[in-house]
Each structure stands twice: as C-alpha cells, then as structure tokens.
Amino acid sequence: MNDSELAVLKVLSASKAKLSAPELCEKSGVSYSALMSGLESLSQKNFVTIERQVKKRLELTAEGTTYASAGLPEVRLAKAVRKPLEMSAAIAAAGLSEQESRIALQWAMRNKLLVTEKKDNKTLLAPVAKEIESGEQELLQALVRGKRIAGAAEEKLLATLVQRGLVKESEEKSVFAKITAKGAKAAAEEAGKVSQLTPQMLKTGEWKGKRFREYDLATVAAPMLIARKHVYKEFLNRIKLNLVGLGFKEMHGPLVELEFWNMDALFMPQDHPAREVHDIFSVKRGYAPAEVTDAKTLAKVQEAHERGLDGSMGWRYSWNPATAAQLVLRSHTTAVSARHLAKGLPSPSKLFCIGRVFRPDEIDWKHFIEFNQCDGIVLDESINFRELLGYLKAFAQEVFGAQKVRFNPTYFPFTEPSVELSVEIPGRGWAEVGGAGMFRPEMLRALGVEQPVIAWGLGIDRLAMLSLGITDIRELNSHKLDFLRSR
Amino acid sequence: MVNITAKKQLLLKLAGWMPKSDEEFERGLESVKCVVGGYDKATDELTLETTPDRPDLLSVYGVARALKGALGTETGVPKHDFPTSQVEYFAEAEALAVRPFVAGAVIEGVFFDDDSIAELFQRQEKLDFTIGRRRKRVSIGLYDLDKLSPPFYFKAFDASFKYTPLKSTSPMSLSEILTRHETGVKYGHLAGKGPKYPVLVDSREQVLALIPVVNNLDNAVTTATTSLFIDMTGTDGHALNAAMNILCHDFADAGAKVSRIKVHYPNGKTQLTPDPTPSEMTLSVDYANNTLGTTLSPTALAQSLLRQRITARVQGNSVIASIPAYRSDFLHPIDLVEEVAMGIGYNVFEPIATRVFTNGGISPKTEKENFARDFLAGAGFLEVSTHVLSNEEKIRRAKSAEEFVEIANPVSSEYHVMRATLLPNLLEVLCQNTHIEYPQKIFEAGEVVVHNAKLPERMQTKLHLAAASCHASANLSEVASVLCEFAKRLGKKVVFEKLSSPQFIEGRAAKVLIDSKPVGQMGEVNPGVLTAFGVSVPCAVFEIELP
Structure with a gap:
C-alpha cells in the first residue's frame, strides 16, 4: 500500500459510507489520477468495493x-x-x-x-x-x-429535440467506493504503524517497539525533476577531449566575420559561386563600414589573387578590397584557422575549433541554417599528405568508432590535394563525414606561413545525430524540457 | 557539387570498361572525382556529382576520357587535330570593349534527337554557370551554321536595332530586349552600359546574338541541325579557351568534325580558335615527394600523371607536364601534385600516424563556460541550448532593449537576426513547456553578437550565461543567491545596483556588477512579458557576460 492508497483507505474507514470520487479527493488530499489508480489497486486487494454509475444528462445546445x-x-x-x-x-x-x-x-x-x-x-x-x-x-x-x-409523450418529444440539434444527450460517469471488512481491518492495522522515523522518536526513544509501515517496492521511487547538462553540448565536449588527446589546442573566432577571413584569405576568388547570395548570409548595413586592419596580410592576399604567390598564376582579376571588408555570418570554421595562421604560429602547431556556422538552406529534418563545424589544422615543416590520411584514419577510429575508411579526391578552393573522408559506421554503412586537404601555397604565403599546413573539417552534427539517436537535426537544439530531463 | 546525368551503357561503351560489380563501378568513378548520386535501371540514367573545378567532367564524353586514363587504356593528352575551316570572324573595338576575349569553332556532322539536344543545352548552361561564372567570365552561343552566311562580325549596334530573340514571336529592339525580355533582364548587365551594345552578326547582318544575352530565334539549333557554329566571348582568355576546348573535345569524342576559325582583331592581328596546345608546367620531384610523403622516382611521377591525361617527360629531377587545353584548373605545381596522388589512387597511399607531438588543451573560454555549466547544473538548473539565429518579434516581446545584428538575405522570418542576449530564448523555452511539470529551472551558456564600433568587424561575439527559475514562489532573492555563490567560486565580488527596466517588475530588478564591472542584470520577469509568452507561473532570471 502506498501513501495515497493508505490516505484513501483511512477516509473510507472513518466514514464507513459510500463516498464519491470528488469527496474522496477532497478528504484524502490525493490527486484524481492517484485516486483512480489507488482505488483500482485497493479493490484488487478486496479492501474496497467500487460502484460505477452512468447518468444520462441533457443539455441545451x-x-x-x-x-x-x-x-x-x-x-x-x-x-x-x-x-x-x-x-x-x-x-x-x-x-x-x-x-x-x-x-x-x-x-x-x-x-x-x-x-x-x-x-x-x-x-x-x-x-x-x-x-x-x-x-x-x-x-x-x-x-x-x-x-x-x-407523461409518455416526453420520450418522443425529446427524440425530436435531439434530432433538431436543440438538445444534446451526454453520459456522466461517476465512481463510488465503500470499504470492505477486510479493508477496515487493514486500515486499523496500518493506523498503528509509523510511516516516518522522526528526530523526536530518536530523542525520546519512543521508536522502541514501534512497527514501521512497509513500502511497496514497485512504486517506492517517485519521479524526480533533475538538472542536467545538455546532451549535445556534452557530446561536443567529448569531441573536444578526443582532440586534446591527439595534441590539439582549442581556438575560437567571431560569428560575424569579414569576407576577408571567411573567403579572400582562403584564396577564394571574389566571383567564386560559393560567395553568392544564396550560399552565404550577409549582414544588413547600418553600422560604420568594417575594415581589414591587417594591412600586410591584405596586400599579400591581393597579390595572391591578382598575380599569384609562390610561382602561382593567381586568379588574374582585379581584387576589390571593399568586397573583402563586407560582413557575413561565418559560413565555415576554416575562417578561424585563417585568422590564427595570420597571427603567426610556432612550428609545430596543432589547433582545432568547434563552432557554429551559418548557411542559407531549406529548413527541414535534414537541413538547418545554423550548425556546428569542427575544423583543425596541423602546421609542421615535414607534414605531408600521408600524415593527413593518418589523422583522418585516427579520427575515424577514435571519434567515429569506425574500422574502415575510404579517401576520395574532391575539391575545396583552399586545399590541394583535397580529400573526402568516408567511414563505415558499424551497422549503418558508409557515410561521408568530412573534408580535408593541404592548404594551398598561395593561401599560406599570403598569410605569412612558410611551412605546409594540413586542414580538416568534420561534419559534427551528423555524427551527433548518429551518436545520440536523433533523426531530426532541429532536435539537437531541442526546447523540450522533458526530453532534456530524460537524456 | 554539380550534377550531371548520363546513360550508363554509353559511358561504359565510350570508356571501353566492363566493371565486375557496382562497387568497382562506383570506386572507379570516385577516383576521377565523380560520385554516383543515383541510377535508374529502367531508363539506364545515371546521376553523377562532379566537382566545380572540373567543367570538363560535365559531359559523358569528358567522364569517359578521364576514366580511360585511370584504367590505363588511353593515357596522356588526348590527340585531336582540329583543322582550320574557311569561316572567319572579325571583332571590332567597340564590341571588344565590353567582351575583350572572343573565340569561335565549327562543328560538322552532328545529329540530334530531342534528348541529345536537351543534354547539349543543359551542358551549355552548366558551363555558363561554372567556368563562365553565370556568363560573366565566359558565355557560350550555339547556332545552326547552315542558316548563316559567314564571315561573322562582332560589332556594336544602336539600342534601336531589332531582331527576334529566342522565346519571342516578333522582332524586338535591343533596348526592349534589355528591359522586357526575360533573359535580357537577367543578363543585360553584362552587355555594357550602352548607348551601343555588342552584337554578333553574319555577312548579311543577320543577328546571331546580342552578346552575351540572347540568341536569334531564326538560327536556333534544332533536331534538323547538322552543322554548328559555336561562339564564346568573355573577360578571361584562359578560361574562355578552356571552355571552347571542353566543347570541341566533347564533339570530337562524339564523332563530329571540329574545325578552328580565324579571328581578326582591329589591330590586324589574327588568332586561330580554339587553341588546343597543351600548357606546360614543371613539377619538382622533391616537391611532389615531400608534399605527398612518398619516394617516387621521376618516371613513376610521370606515369601517374599520364593516367590523369597529362603527358609528362622527365628532365633531371623534374617532370615537365603537358596539360590538356580543356583543363583550366592549374595555377601552381601543387595542382600537379594532386593529379599525381589521383593517378596513384588515394586509397593506395598508406596513412602514417602522426609524428608531430604537441600539447593539446581546451581554451580558457571553454574552461570558463564549462565551469559555469557545472556550477548551474549543480545548483539544480537544467541546461538548454538554443539557436544563435533569432527573430525581432521574440526579442521585442521579451522587452529586450539590446541592439542586434540583422541578416540582409534571410531565408526565414523566424531566423533573421542574431541574438544579442539569451533571455528571449529562455522565455521561448518556458513558453513551449507550459504543459511540463514545474518547477522549471533552466540555463544556457552561449555566444551572442553585439555591436562594437572599436573592432575592425564592428561586431563582437561574447559568451553569455543566463538562467531562469520558474515556479509558484520564484523570486529575485533566489537568483541573487545563485549569482553570489557563483561569484564566490570565481573568487570575485558581486554587487547589485538598482535597475528599472520594462523587462522586470519595478523594484525587483538589479544591475549586476562583478569586480565593479557591469556584466548584466537580474530580475523578476514583468507579468506583462510572462503573459506575452503565455507563461502563467512567476519567473526570476539573470543574464551576465561570463567574467
């Protein structure tokens, strides 16, 4: 018998008469839903008898x-x-x-x-x-x-009123309970038991000889509202720890970015299709014009685009510094890598960034316009393509838990050679999980970097969905508190 | 990614390839930068995703050409001798001022049905879009040569000059086309600022096209066409020659006769187009080996390039590469290094575990954030994570006075600004959970964006921490205790100063100062605001910038 069952039984035992459900709720202080399940259980134990009444009710429309x-x-x-x-x-x-x-x-x-x-x-x-x-x-x-x-006419008249939609008939169900002799005995027995040990009993010693009420172990645990850290943010933290374990230091960058760092510094020509309005969010004007204050890098980037650096032909067009000074919502965390490379990094350096990026897209269960990306770079005199593949293989194993990996040639404007990583996730088949490559020499020289740098980006949201068993990408930032409490 | 469709059987026939399994077929295509996106057995239609650096892979002929190299059945630069035709082309200075580079070619012995003609127009459109940068850098025109009388003249005409453009039934003047014709409105800005506009005409002054906008209906390509004239104009001679070579190589591979034409410039110079001469680039063997982590011999390097349809000869410790004229993606020897890697096969390389040892670490910012998250979870608050993208209506409803960053080209009215504070989002979360059991105590640690005129990018990304306690007896004292305790853990001193704000109940709100620096505010949310969010339970909140 749980607390609410006992409370109900006590009320019934005191009144002896048949009581309705609302009366029982009021007198016992038990909620209606708890009362209903309690009465069910009490009746199974033959402690109470339940009577159900159905009354017809007439109501005017x-x-x-x-x-x-x-x-x-x-x-x-x-x-x-x-x-x-x-x-x-x-x-x-x-x-x-x-x-x-x-x-x-x-x-x-x-x-x-x-x-x-x-x-x-x-x-x-x-x-x-x-x-x-x-x-x-x-x-x-x-x-x-x-x-x-x-009179006998009433029934017929009533039927006509119902048919005419003037009167509605509904049923009113009510429940009554009455205590049985067995129930009364159980109530008397329970009444002598103690339900909670108190400091008073301990002090006075009156606990001696008392009997304590038994718990129903099936219902002993009441639901609890717990506080937790967010499951998706904890997932991102786990990835961060994986990368720290591989020797990477974390870096950050701004969410609103100069086109310069988001694209120009990555050797993306200003007429590149990915710079068009449907591929990048730009910021509405209404602020003082932004500027690229790193004059040295600016001049080098211009040279790389227009005439080329390090023996490159460059893109051979007239590069516009005003375009580079426009503001966009960061579309990839590679912008953060570019900023850090331009600051001057010691060799060797390994950096990573997990951050939000924004891209116009359709909004549905697979696509959202704001998502997390994970980028990393390794700068070292002797870093090479095979080592890049080695890193990708390590991520596949440590981050994705995959045994098999596949590398495909692909294209990014800022890397050459470029590679796409596919992994076989146990039980789910092959999935594309990231892109990587070696930063182009034009980009590196413009940022003042003489050593080769490898770079990679992992699709972190897709991985999170797989790992957390979420099928709708919008659920990663779920507002549902019951969901969050349950994870 | 650019999608193309092709008949699988035609591709296999052209490439002379009989893969033993779907797996082998897909892996083979992946090795030449084509990903199989789908295959319809009933129609034999294959969808391939190609990369934007390789416009030469936009046709089944180009893909077959690359595959033959990878399979080793036909390697090095493809050999096509394009003879010179009788057709000549005179370019005048006024027209060249708008489109400085021009080229033409003659294709004979072509046969079209409805499918192949549709495919050709799609390919033209994709080339216009990719290598042509929406016709700005290069634009392409295709005409029925039998309906024309060469030579051709590229010259400027007055805006009143008339012809019947495609998708029109009657003649229109150039100015009408530029202001009223669908294609004219879309591409008119590329035809210069007037008053005269560049037009390509034949010897009878019959119009081929207003360049680079729209063709003449009278000489459009149809299923009856057997000879073609191709014209290209643009702003980048290198890209233009590559685009012309792509189409000419495709037609030649399809069995047509491709001839060059002579272009006359106003200064008396002439040029044969297209120019199929391969470009040369030198690759240092050491550079390639250091970049790839290999010890390939010069000969092995040259062999791998051959499989990429690049002819290469060894010269000392270097390889001189001849790159086919239909490739325009070689800027630097690093581009040859990728070709070497592809020629070898990416999956043939043995990955090596890193030899670079460094100390890893979480940033101080993340450490700070995680400290706050641990603290608040310990204080009984449930963490939520909301989007940085927000909307003005929600912010106004929360009576937040912060200035926020607006997106110029939003795709949804629900997400058109960036949040400057977290509180409106927390109220939104409470709003969506009124059916869930109380107390509801939630917090978020996250980035917000605010204006800052001192920064070169005028906007600053900051890390905020906000919490809301929502239950029948929620009050200011409760959240003040959390803040004090938090500051204590950080070893900092917190002070509260009186605050009057429409967000909060008068007399029950405060500015929060940590170590004398104002970092945020706290208060009991104004009943008007709670009602606006449909929340009928009292709520106390705080939001601070993480110190």
Missing part, C-alpha cells in the same frame, strides 16, 4: 438555449398568423431571419400548427386552431429550468 427564451420559430410564426396571410408577410410579422423562416415553415407544417390555402392564385398561410400547442417548446422551456414534463 446554443440554438436550443436561444429558442427556449425566444420561442421556437414555428411557434413564433403560428402566433403571427391569426388570419390567412401571405407567406412573406407572415414571416415579416413574426420577425424571423431567413434561416429561422425555413425552420418555422417546415415544423409548422409537420406539427400542423398552420395550413396553406390557395386564394387568387396566391399561397396563403392559415391558422389551424385558436390555441397554439407545442409540446416541443414546453419541454425545451422545462429543460432550461432543469425540469422535465410528465
């Missing part, structure tokens, strides 16, 4: 309520027709709306309150009797006062 006070349309029409009248005149005299007049005519005819007669080729309405009798109206007005009318 909105239309019925109106007619109860104004009178049924056919009655109002019949009252207006004291001598033969043309139909339109009768309706006007009764003050009926168009809809009411249709109802009035139909029911006045059916209930023989009025008849039609022909005169001079016109159809007239004529009264039938002096007194207008409508059992339906009588019943409707009785119902509104909570009364019924006597």
Whole structure:
C-alpha cells in the first residue's frame, strides 16, 4: 500500500459510507489520477468495493438555449398568423431571419400548427386552431429550468429535440467506493504503524517497539525533476577531449566575420559561386563600414589573387578590397584557422575549433541554417599528405568508432590535394563525414606561413545525430524540457 | 557539387570498361572525382556529382576520357587535330570593349534527337554557370551554321536595332530586349552600359546574338541541325579557351568534325580558335615527394600523371607536364601534385600516424563556460541550448532593449537576426513547456553578437550565461543567491545596483556588477512579458557576460 492508497483507505474507514470520487479527493488530499489508480489497486486487494454509475444528462445546445427564451420559430410564426396571410408577410410579422423562416415553415407544417390555402392564385398561410400547442417548446422551456414534463409523450418529444440539434444527450460517469471488512481491518492495522522515523522518536526513544509501515517496492521511487547538462553540448565536449588527446589546442573566432577571413584569405576568388547570395548570409548595413586592419596580410592576399604567390598564376582579376571588408555570418570554421595562421604560429602547431556556422538552406529534418563545424589544422615543416590520411584514419577510429575508411579526391578552393573522408559506421554503412586537404601555397604565403599546413573539417552534427539517436537535426537544439530531463 | 546525368551503357561503351560489380563501378568513378548520386535501371540514367573545378567532367564524353586514363587504356593528352575551316570572324573595338576575349569553332556532322539536344543545352548552361561564372567570365552561343552566311562580325549596334530573340514571336529592339525580355533582364548587365551594345552578326547582318544575352530565334539549333557554329566571348582568355576546348573535345569524342576559325582583331592581328596546345608546367620531384610523403622516382611521377591525361617527360629531377587545353584548373605545381596522388589512387597511399607531438588543451573560454555549466547544473538548473539565429518579434516581446545584428538575405522570418542576449530564448523555452511539470529551472551558456564600433568587424561575439527559475514562489532573492555563490567560486565580488527596466517588475530588478564591472542584470520577469509568452507561473532570471 502506498501513501495515497493508505490516505484513501483511512477516509473510507472513518466514514464507513459510500463516498464519491470528488469527496474522496477532497478528504484524502490525493490527486484524481492517484485516486483512480489507488482505488483500482485497493479493490484488487478486496479492501474496497467500487460502484460505477452512468447518468444520462441533457443539455441545451446554443440554438436550443436561444429558442427556449425566444420561442421556437414555428411557434413564433403560428402566433403571427391569426388570419390567412401571405407567406412573406407572415414571416415579416413574426420577425424571423431567413434561416429561422425555413425552420418555422417546415415544423409548422409537420406539427400542423398552420395550413396553406390557395386564394387568387396566391399561397396563403392559415391558422389551424385558436390555441397554439407545442409540446416541443414546453419541454425545451422545462429543460432550461432543469425540469422535465410528465407523461409518455416526453420520450418522443425529446427524440425530436435531439434530432433538431436543440438538445444534446451526454453520459456522466461517476465512481463510488465503500470499504470492505477486510479493508477496515487493514486500515486499523496500518493506523498503528509509523510511516516516518522522526528526530523526536530518536530523542525520546519512543521508536522502541514501534512497527514501521512497509513500502511497496514497485512504486517506492517517485519521479524526480533533475538538472542536467545538455546532451549535445556534452557530446561536443567529448569531441573536444578526443582532440586534446591527439595534441590539439582549442581556438575560437567571431560569428560575424569579414569576407576577408571567411573567403579572400582562403584564396577564394571574389566571383567564386560559393560567395553568392544564396550560399552565404550577409549582414544588413547600418553600422560604420568594417575594415581589414591587417594591412600586410591584405596586400599579400591581393597579390595572391591578382598575380599569384609562390610561382602561382593567381586568379588574374582585379581584387576589390571593399568586397573583402563586407560582413557575413561565418559560413565555415576554416575562417578561424585563417585568422590564427595570420597571427603567426610556432612550428609545430596543432589547433582545432568547434563552432557554429551559418548557411542559407531549406529548413527541414535534414537541413538547418545554423550548425556546428569542427575544423583543425596541423602546421609542421615535414607534414605531408600521408600524415593527413593518418589523422583522418585516427579520427575515424577514435571519434567515429569506425574500422574502415575510404579517401576520395574532391575539391575545396583552399586545399590541394583535397580529400573526402568516408567511414563505415558499424551497422549503418558508409557515410561521408568530412573534408580535408593541404592548404594551398598561395593561401599560406599570403598569410605569412612558410611551412605546409594540413586542414580538416568534420561534419559534427551528423555524427551527433548518429551518436545520440536523433533523426531530426532541429532536435539537437531541442526546447523540450522533458526530453532534456530524460537524456 | 554539380550534377550531371548520363546513360550508363554509353559511358561504359565510350570508356571501353566492363566493371565486375557496382562497387568497382562506383570506386572507379570516385577516383576521377565523380560520385554516383543515383541510377535508374529502367531508363539506364545515371546521376553523377562532379566537382566545380572540373567543367570538363560535365559531359559523358569528358567522364569517359578521364576514366580511360585511370584504367590505363588511353593515357596522356588526348590527340585531336582540329583543322582550320574557311569561316572567319572579325571583332571590332567597340564590341571588344565590353567582351575583350572572343573565340569561335565549327562543328560538322552532328545529329540530334530531342534528348541529345536537351543534354547539349543543359551542358551549355552548366558551363555558363561554372567556368563562365553565370556568363560573366565566359558565355557560350550555339547556332545552326547552315542558316548563316559567314564571315561573322562582332560589332556594336544602336539600342534601336531589332531582331527576334529566342522565346519571342516578333522582332524586338535591343533596348526592349534589355528591359522586357526575360533573359535580357537577367543578363543585360553584362552587355555594357550602352548607348551601343555588342552584337554578333553574319555577312548579311543577320543577328546571331546580342552578346552575351540572347540568341536569334531564326538560327536556333534544332533536331534538323547538322552543322554548328559555336561562339564564346568573355573577360578571361584562359578560361574562355578552356571552355571552347571542353566543347570541341566533347564533339570530337562524339564523332563530329571540329574545325578552328580565324579571328581578326582591329589591330590586324589574327588568332586561330580554339587553341588546343597543351600548357606546360614543371613539377619538382622533391616537391611532389615531400608534399605527398612518398619516394617516387621521376618516371613513376610521370606515369601517374599520364593516367590523369597529362603527358609528362622527365628532365633531371623534374617532370615537365603537358596539360590538356580543356583543363583550366592549374595555377601552381601543387595542382600537379594532386593529379599525381589521383593517378596513384588515394586509397593506395598508406596513412602514417602522426609524428608531430604537441600539447593539446581546451581554451580558457571553454574552461570558463564549462565551469559555469557545472556550477548551474549543480545548483539544480537544467541546461538548454538554443539557436544563435533569432527573430525581432521574440526579442521585442521579451522587452529586450539590446541592439542586434540583422541578416540582409534571410531565408526565414523566424531566423533573421542574431541574438544579442539569451533571455528571449529562455522565455521561448518556458513558453513551449507550459504543459511540463514545474518547477522549471533552466540555463544556457552561449555566444551572442553585439555591436562594437572599436573592432575592425564592428561586431563582437561574447559568451553569455543566463538562467531562469520558474515556479509558484520564484523570486529575485533566489537568483541573487545563485549569482553570489557563483561569484564566490570565481573568487570575485558581486554587487547589485538598482535597475528599472520594462523587462522586470519595478523594484525587483538589479544591475549586476562583478569586480565593479557591469556584466548584466537580474530580475523578476514583468507579468506583462510572462503573459506575452503565455507563461502563467512567476519567473526570476539573470543574464551576465561570463567574467
């Protein structure tokens, strides 16, 4: 027996009489849902008997309520027709709306309150009797006062009112409980037991000889509202720790970025398709013009684009510094790598960044316009392509738990050679999980870097969805507190 | 990624390839930068995703050409001799001022059906889009040569000059085309600023096209066409020659006769187009080996390039590469290094474990954030994570006075600004959980973006911490205790100063100063704000910039 069952049993034992559910709730302080499950369990133990009653209830609809006070349309029409009248005149005299007049005519005819007669080729309405009798109206007005009318006719009249949509019948279910002899005995027994040890009992020693009430172990644990860290942020932290373990230091960059760092410094020509309006969010003007303050890097980037650096042909066009000074929402965390490379890094250096990026897209279960990316770079005199593949293989194993990896050639404007990483996730098949490559010499020389640098980016949200068993990408930033409490 | 469709059987026939399994077929295509996106057995239609650096792979012929190299059945630069035709082309200075580079070619012996003609137009459009940068850098025109009388003249005409453009039934003047014709409106900005506009005409002054906007309906390519004239104009001669070579190589591989034409410039110079001469680039063997982590001999390097349809000869410790004219993606020897790696096969390389040892570490910013997250979770708050992208309506509803950053080209009215504070999002979370059991105590640690005129990018990304306690007896004292305790753990001193704000109940809000620096605020949320969010339970909050 749990606490609420005991409370209910105590109330029933005190009253001895049959009690209704609302009475039991009020007297025991137990909630309705707990009462219902408690009564079920008490009845199974034969501590109480339960009686269920179903009562028919009659209720007037909105239309019925109106007619109860104004009178049924056919009655109002019949009252207006004291001598033969043309139909339109009768309706006007009764003050009926168009809809009411249709109802009035139909029911006045059916209930023989009025008849039609022909005169001079016109159809007239004529009264039938002096007194207008409508059992339906009588019943409707009785119902509104909570009364019924006597006689065998009631049932038929009621059926008509229900059919006319003026009265609704509903069922009212109620539950009553009464204690059994077995229940009374159990209640008496429980009453002698202690439900909680108190400091008082310990001090006075009165606990000695007391019996403590037994717990129902099936229900001993009550639900609890717990506080937790967010499951997705904890996932990102785990990835960070994996990377720290591989010797990477964390870096950050701004969410609103100069096009310069987001694209120009990455050797992406200014007419590159990825720089177009449907591929990148730009910031609405209304601020003082932004500027690229790193004049040395700016000049080098311009040279790389226009004429090339390190023996490159460059993109051979006129590079516009004003375009580079426009603001965009960071579209990839590679912008953060570019900023850090330009600051000057010691050799060797290994850096990573996990951060939010923004790209216009359709919004559905697979795509969202804001997501997390994980980028990393290794700068070292002797770093090479095979070592890049080695890192990718290590990520596949440590981060993705994959045994098999596959490398495909691909294209990024800022890396050459470029490679795409696919992994076989146990039980899920092959999935593309990231892109990587060696930064182009034009980009590195423009940022003042003489050593080769490898770079990689992992699709972190897709991995999170796989790992957390989430199928809708928007759920990663779920607002559902019950979901978050449960994870 | 650029998608193309091709008949699988045609591809296999052209490449002379009989892969033993789907696996071998897909891996083979991946080795030449083509990913199989889908295959419809009923129609034999294959969808391939190609990369934007390789416009030469936008046709089944180009893909087959690359595959033959990878399979080793036909290696090195493809050999096509394009003879010179009688067709000549005169370019005048006024037209060249708008489109400085021009080229033409003659294709004979082509046969089209509805499918192949549609494929050709799609390919033209994709080339216009990729290598052509939406026609700005290069634009392409295709015409039925039998309906034209060469030579061709590229010259400037007045805006009143008329012809019947595609998708029109009656003649239109150039100015009408530029202002009213669908294609004219889309590409008109590339035709110069007037008053005269560049037009390509034949010897009878029949229009081929308003360049680079729209062709003449009268000489459009149809299923009856057997000879083609191709014109290209643009702003980058290198890209233009590559684009012309792509189309000419495709037609030659399809069995057509491709001829060059002579272009006359106003200064008397002439040029044969297209120029199929391979470009040369030298690759140092040491550079390639150091970059790849290999010890390949010069001969082995040259062999791998051959499989990429690049002819290479060894010269001392270098390799001289001849790159086919249809490739325009070689800027630096590093581009040859990738070709070497592809020629070897990416999956043939043995990955090596890192030899670079460094100390890893979490940033101080993340450490600070994690400290705050641990503290608040310990204090009984549930962590939430919301989007940085937000909307003005929500921010106004929360009576937040912060200035925020707006997106110029949003895709949704729900996400058109960046959050400057976290509180509106916390209220939104409470709003969406009114059916869930209380107390609801939540927090978020996350980035916000605010204006800062002192920074070169005028915007600053900051790390904020906000918490909300929502239950029947939530009050200011409760969140103040959390803040004091938090500051104590950081070894800092917190002071509260009186604050009047429409967000909060008057007299029950405060500015928060940590070590004398204002970092945020706290308060009991104004009932008007709670009602606006549909929350009918009292709520106390704080938000600070993480010190």
